[in-house]
Amino acid sequence: MNRTARLYALVEELRAAAPRSLTVTALAARFEVSRRTVQRDLQALMGTGVPVRTAPGRGGGWSIDPQMTLPPIHFTTEEASALAVALAAADASTPYAGAARTAAQKIAASMTGPASAAAQELATRIVTLPSPADSTVHAAVEQALTTNTVLRLTYTDAAGHESDRTVEPAGLLTAGGRWYLIAWCRTRQAGRGFRLDRITAAAPTTEQTHPHDLTELLRGSAAAGAVQPTTLTSLTPPSAN
Structure with a gap:
């Protein structure tokens, strides 16, 4: 499993367990990677706006806020591709571009099926010349x-x-x-x-x-x-x- 697929799978794993938390050790065993890899992935999700959180101490672990997540969404391939193109256009010159990026992360984490793979593949074939913005x-x-x-x-x-x-x-x-x-x-x-x-x-x-x-x-x-x-x-x- 590559890292992108694992990030999506981590979100789904936490969503399925919500509101319970899961330990890094349990997640590492589930995805057959090291604890350090899982920790790094969870920090990456948090940094991109996915509502994951950690509780330290005995009985703690990582969880996701079910009130701030989306249930699995079944897009058609065309709908998923349209989203990829629209979000690519939200560069630094676009109002609320930062919020668009975190919204994109949440939508991507909720997509399932072939449409998700199609959007990911299309995203690798879109490039842009960023506009300078203050x-x-x-x-x-x-x-x-x-x-x-x-x-x-x-x-x-x-x-x-x-x-x-x-x-x-x-x-x-x-x-x-x-x-x-x-x-x-x-x-x-x-x-x-x-x-x-x-x-x-x-x-x-x-x-x-x-x-x-x-x-x-x-x-x-x-x-x-x-x-x-x-x-x-x-x-x-x-x-x-």
């Missing part, structure tokens, strides 16, 4: 969007002019491979779009924002015709109207 800026933008708080940023426009802005984030727009933060700009007293790779500095605050309608902020702009991606419609709660 992780500090992205973290600040993500935090402001998630917590609905005011964001202070420094922005360089297409003409090279730099300005400091205080904005109230409303959402994200993707177009032509670029990502934009759509927000109410207190400096301009109007809706504005800020290309993420042109934000040179950003700092979240604790000030809560007033809700802004994304469609209204885009009205009259070049992005007025923007629509929600069909792949996200199933995640959207139904309208109250």
Whole structure:
């Protein structure tokens, strides 16, 4: 069994035992590897966001949180391949790229059957030229969007002019491979779009924002015709109207 297959199998072994814990010795015997190998694999899983945890002392061991895992998922080969391609596109320039990587690990651990092997094989045949991105800026933008708080940023426009802005984030727009933060700009007293790779500095605050309608902020702009991606419609709660 290669290491990738063993990592998936470790997750399934811990899931089957949950909420009980399993010792490293028991896991090493189960997979016929050394205790050091199992320890290294478990630490790798923890580092990639899989909710495994360890309890020291007598009666302790490794376990996985059943509330934070997925049951086995049966994808078709095409569905699994689509996921591999979509996740490959979530490079450093993509908002929430870090969370996408840990989500991918959880999805991969839950896949079973031929589709899982197909996705793994396809993943070896996808390469990308990473786009430079400021992780500090992205973290600040993500935090402001998630917590609905005011964001202070420094922005360089297409003409090279730099300005400091205080904005109230409303959402994200993707177009032509670029990502934009759509927000109410207190400096301009109007809706504005800020290309993420042109934000040179950003700092979240604790000030809560007033809700802004994304469609209204885009009205009259070049992005007025923007629509929600069909792949996200199933995640959207139904309208109250």
